[in-house]
Amino acid sequence: MSDRNIDSRLKWTAPALAAGWFLILSGLVGTHVACAGSETADNKACLRCHQMTTLAYRDPETGKIVDLSIDPKALSHSAHGELACSDCHAPDFERYPHPQRLKNESLSCVRCHEGQDDAAERLYRFQTIDEEFEHSVHATSDDPKVAGFSCHSCHDPHAFRNSQVGEDIAQIVRADNAICLSCHTKVQDPLRDPHTWLPNREKHQESVRCLDCHTPVSEDGQTVSHQILAGNDSNRDCVNCHSKKPQLLNRLYQYRSETDLANQGWVSKALFNEAYVVGMSRSPLIDRLALAIIGITLLVLGAHGYGRYRAHRRSKEDQA
Amino acid sequence: MSQLYLYARWVRIWHWINALLFLTLMYSGASMHFNGAVLLLDFQTAITVHNTAGILLTIGWIGFVIGNLISTNGRHYHVQLKGFIGRLIAQSLYYGYGIFKNAPHPFHPSAEAKLNTLQQITYIGVMYLLMPLLIISGWAFLFSVYLPETLLGIGSVWVVAMSHLTIAYLLVLFLLVHLYIITTGETVMTNMRAMLTGWHRDSHQETEG
Numbered sequence: 001m002s003d004r005n006i007d008s009r010l011k012w013t014a015p016a017l018a019a020g021w022f023l024i025l026s027g028l029v030g031t032h033v034a035c036a037g038s039e040t041a042d043n044k045a046c047l048r049c050h051q052m053t054t055l056a057y058r059d060p061e062t063g064k065i066v067d068l069s070i071d072p073k074a075l076s077h078s079a080h081g082e083l084a085c086s087d088c089h090a091p092d093f094e095r096y097p098h099p100q101r102l103k104n105e106s107l108s109c110v111r112c113h114e115g116q117d118d119a120a121e122r123l124y125r126f127q128t129i130d131e132e133f134e135h136s137v138h139a140t141s142d143d144p145k146v147a148g149f150s151c152h153s154c155h156d157p158h159a160f161r162n163s164q165v166g167e168d169i170a171q172i173v174r175a176d177n178a179i180c181l182s183c184h185t186k187v188q189d190p191l192r193d194p195h196t197w198l199p200n201r202e203k204h205q206e207s208v209r210c211l212d213c214h215t216p217v218s219e220d221g222q223t224v225s226h227q228i229l230a231g232n233d234s235n236r237d238c239v240n241c242h243s244k245k246p247q248l249l250n251r252l253y254q255y256r257s258e259t260d261l262a263n264q265g266w267v268s269k270a271l272f273n274e275a276y277v278v279g280m281s282r283s284p285l286i287d288r289l290a291l292a293i294i295g296i297t298l299l300v301l302g303a304h305g306y307g308r309y310r311a312h313r314r315s316k317e318d319q320a
Numbered sequence: 321m322s323q324l325y326l327y328a329r330w331v332r333i334w335h336w337i338n339a340l341l342f343l344t345l346m347y348s349g350a351s352m353h354f355n356g357a358v359l360l361l362d363f364q365t366a367i368t369v370h371n372t373a374g375i376l377l378t379i380g381w382i383g384f385v386i387g388n389l390i391s392t393n394g395r396h397y398h399v400q401l402k403g404f405i406g407r408l409i410a411q412s413l414y415y416g417y418g419i420f421k422n423a424p425h426p427f428h429p430s431a432e433a434k435l436n437t438l439q440q441i442t443y444i445g446v447m448y449l450l451m452p453l454l455i456i457s458g459w460a461f462l463f464s465v466y467l468p469e470t471l472l473g474i475g476s477v478w479v480v481a482m483s484h485l486t487i488a489y490l491l492v493l494f495l496l497v498h499l500y501i502i503t504t505g506e507t508v509m510t511n512m513r514a515m516l517t518g519w520h521r522d523s524h525q526e527t528e529g
Contacts, residue, residue, distance in 0.1 A: 281352075281353055281481040281482070281484065281485045282353065283482060283485065286482065286485055286486055286489065290486075290489035290492075290493075293489075293493065294489070294492060294493055294496065297493060297496055297497065298496065301496065301497070301500045304415075304419075304500070305500070305503075307419075307420045308419055308420065308504070310420075311419065311420045311421065311422050312422075314422070315422045
């Protein structure tokens with residue numbers, strides 16, 4: 001994915017077309033022709049070329065391969081699966097070769113999503129997402145690697161879909177973290193991984209999303225903030241999940257609980273569940289207080305028993 | 321020596337099943353709460369065991385309440401307000417002082433009243449206050465998605481978790497005191513034997529123990 005500069009997808013130049021044609025022709029051999037979910041003639045026409053896995057060109061400026069292929073299956077299952085290509089892209093794209101003036105076409109996720117009739121009722125407000133993203137390390141960092149970072153850098157508009165309650169949590173976590181790891185390769189290198197301080201590192205990576213620690217708890221009711229935090233600003237406090245911090249705990253627990261219910265139904269949910277977060281009921285104060293009271297009670301009961309034993313001995317001696 | 325049949329078969333069966341579930345829940349609960357410490361259950365096993373025992377405890381508790389409603393056993397939980405304070409003081413004085421002076425038991429069980437006043441208020445507190453709260457908080461854990469996001473301004477899962485934990489500790493405390501207090505019958509084994517056989521022996525001539 002690091003080689004796949006989606007943003008510059010539309011920036012092609014004449015020399016690249018020649019290379020593109022070569023790849024198109026080679027891709028035609030053995031290409032399985034499949035149709036997108038939205039069976040519009042428009043999409044079919046676009047996918048005739050763009051469904052080929054080898055459709056790409058080398059950006060002459062950056063030297064990187066720009067992937068132009070779209071997986072029709074992923075597209076049809078994506079959040080945009082019902083749309084026609086021209087709903088987002090300019091209709092002029094139907095002409096081939098695509099007109100030069102379209103190369104700088106800009107697509108605004110926020111404008112389109114906020115323009116929906118039911119935008120206000122949706123779980124995520126794109127206006128909020130945009131504001132959060134503005135404060136994200138991906139937007140504020142001056143590292144050249146994040147230059148031009150946009151929604152599409154993480155959310156491939158031709159494949160992205162929200163995870164659904166009921167899906168396997170491990171699978172959601174894997175897919176979600178794969179997006180981060182596609183750029184943050186250091187994390188996968190055991191010698192350079194900045195998470196070495198984290199106890200049970202592998203277990204954490206299997207069970208929670210990078211986002212769960214690397215975003216602040218959002219106060220606006222949206223499940224996950226889009227304000228990605230820098231490593232140093234991220235949650236390093238175990239207690240935030242493994243104890244009381246209600247929002248973070250709720251975020252993990254409730255989602256898992258819902259998923260358990262959807263997957264297993266009531267009875268199974270009552271017996272087996274994946275929702276429990278280790279240490280979520282841990283309260284050092286209650287633990288210490290309770291264990292102290294229990295200890296004192298045992299001492300008192302022991303002393304009481306000893307007193308009774310002495311009284312019993314005394315009464316036996318009196319009888320003798 | 322007199323013998324009284326105080327504990328009906330259903331009460332004894334319920335009592336011992338409940339005792340077993342209590343121990344199971346304490347052990348599996350501790351295994352989840354203090355996961356990683358020695359001699360505890362594996363985390364996933366503990367969850368399944370705890371949930372299963374919790375459901376059975378709920379069924380048992382409902383059975384206990386229904387049993388008390390339809391049988392005569394329920395009358396032992398009706399507090400007689402007349403002389404209540406006096407009886408409470410007498411019983412407390414006995415446990416705190418008289419028992420060391422070989423004073424006679426201030427209370428003798430009968431078919432009408434098998435529990436002394438201190439026992440009675442403890443059992444009412446445990447069975448009709450703590451147990452329902454424990455059960456409700458336990459089920460609330462399982463189905464917390466149906467709870468509001470916050471309770472009293474705090475995250476609902478946290479409120480549920482702390483209530484469940486506090487009540488669990490109180491019930492551990494109850495169990496310890498209960499285990500000790502049953503040895504304070506006429507002899508050390510009198511009360512234990514009664515809960516096994518149903519028959520309570522009340523004899524001033526008994527000397528064993």
